Amino acid sequence: MSRTSRRLMLAPMAGLAVLSLALTACGGTTQDSATDSSSDSARRVTGTANPDAPITSGLKFGFLPKQLNNPYSDIEVAGGEKATGEFGGEYKLVGPNDASASSQVSYINTLIQQQQNVIAIAANDPNAVCPSLNQARDAGIKVVTFDSDASKDCRDLFINQATTEGVGEALAKMTSDQIGGSGKIAILSATPNATNQNAWIEVLKQQLASNPAYSGIELVTTVYGNDDDQKSFQETQGLLQTYPDLKAIVSPTTVGIAAAARYISGSSYKDKIVLTGLGTPNQMREYVKDGTVKQFALWDPTDIGYLAAYAGAALASGQITGAEGEKFKAGELGDYTIGVDGELVLGPPTVFDNANIDQYNF
Incomplete structure (x- = not known):
């Protein structure tokens, strides 16, 4: 099954127009997009993006899911591992065995000590991880949340599966x-x-x-x-x-x-x-x-981790700063545009039933 066909609109669910992708299929960015947003200013978006910069070789990625040995998380981080392999990065997987609010903090601190270039995290609690994530950012580490966001002022980008409204309505x-x-x-x-x-x-x-x-x-x-x-x-x-x-x-x-x-x-x-x-x-x-x-x-969880890795690589390589309107290419998923508050929306979920479930393998 191709990635395009996996990201089908919800045909049985007419009226969920809010699930449309918050993306555009074009490349490039401007200086204005990196400086004009007051929301971005609150998120500490700094610097100037260079969309033509190559992805830096050997970027070190620490992936921190909600918990290890969770079937869904395992699929997500597999996408991150695939992407880091494509652009020559170093992939590391760490995480707790439980999904409690503070269980991820010690792992963030370890990743800081290991001088990772990017931390990709699915936050168990939006606030408990923030002090450590901001310590990581102070150390020059880019922070990308995926699946479950942290507070906006302690990460650079958030990879959302679909719009919150779309999932709730579905x-x-x-x-x-x-x-x-x-x-x-x-x-x-x-x-x-x-x-x-x-x-x-x-x-x-x-x-x-x-x-x-x-x-x-x-x-x-x-x-x-x-x-x-x-x-x-x-x-x-x-x-x-x-x-x-x-x-x-x-x-x-x-x-x-x-x-x-x-x-x-x-x-x-x-x-x-x-x-x-x-x-x-x-x-x-x-x-x-x-x-x-x-x-x-x-949605396809593999694509969430995959997009998180490419977004982190674009940040760490200077292709983007995390400002609204900036654009980058996420490997085989194509071109993405950063939305409000540093959010990237993967796409609409698919409804599965007896008629189509055998077309999917994840």
């Missing part, structure tokens, strides 16, 4: 479509402080409160599996026992949705409860095939 629409627009639902999230999870959930809540099409849907609770398979499994069991009239569980985390599917598939709740959210095709294939899950969504 979750609302998939849920509504599958439960007929009415009924009680619950959310199975990752950690309470996960930046991306909380942002998507907030948009989902806003949609339920403001969109007349969802007026019959009641969100009864949000629980947290901490991106741990067993805890997510147990939380699913608890939800279904506590709310016997629950119609759907929405899990915007790949660990959570897979654990929930495993529980439901072997229980009396199969065919009685809707499960949807964000997952990888390889994790979810058996549950789609056996009818436990009808529909879920995601």
